[in-house]
Amino acid sequence: MNLFDVNWMGVIGAAVMGFVVGGIWYGPIMGKRWMGAAGLTEEEVQSGNMPLIYGGAFAFSLLASWVLAHTYATYAQELSVAAKVLTATGVAAGFIIPAIGTNYLFSQKGKALFFIDAGYWLLFYTAMGAVHAWLG
Numbered sequence: 344m345n346l347f348d349v350n351w352m353g354v355i356g357a358a359v360m361g362f363v364v365g366g367i368w369y370g371p372i373m374g375k376r377w378m379g380a381a382g383l384t385e386e387e388v389q390s391g392n393m394p395l396i397y398g399g400a401f402a403f404s405l406l407a408s409w410v411l412a413h414t415y416a417t418y419a420q421e422l423s424v425a426a427k428v429l430t431a432t433g434v435a436a437g438f439i440i441p442a443i444g445t446n447y448l449f450s451q452k453g454k455a456l457f458f459i460d461a462g463y464w465l466l467f468y469t470a471m472g473a474v475h476a477w478l479g
Contacts, residue, residue, distance in 0.1 A: 349412040357474035358404040361467045380456035424476040429471020439464045
């Protein structure tokens with residue numbers, strides 16, 4: 344299979360959905376808690392290089408979405424919608440969350456920040472899996 348032989352509408356749609364989930368999660372739902380857990384003030388957050396931050400975040404979302412699409416196209420074409428969503432959720436639960444958990448343990452970051460970020464990644468991948476399953 345060609346690396347670029349994926350459903351590009353699904354790749355872009357799922358990346359956008361993951362980005363939207365992040366905006367909602369780190370905005371009205373967990374924004375204040377996340378800033379406190381990360382040790383950031385609103386002024387520090389707003390003083391960041393927003394084009395770099397948002398552009399980089401979206402580029403990473405596109406990469407994650409493309410890898411998920413490639414995985415489906417290569418291995419999971421016959422999977423049901425539910426199985427595709429659960430596969431994406433499993434990526435977060437089995438790979439992403441343990442990886443950030445390990446980093447947070449060694450960098451001695453607090454549990455609150457871990458649970459906020461872990462919750463986001465679980466929602467991010469579940470939402471991306473749903474979009475890929477729906478458009479795939």
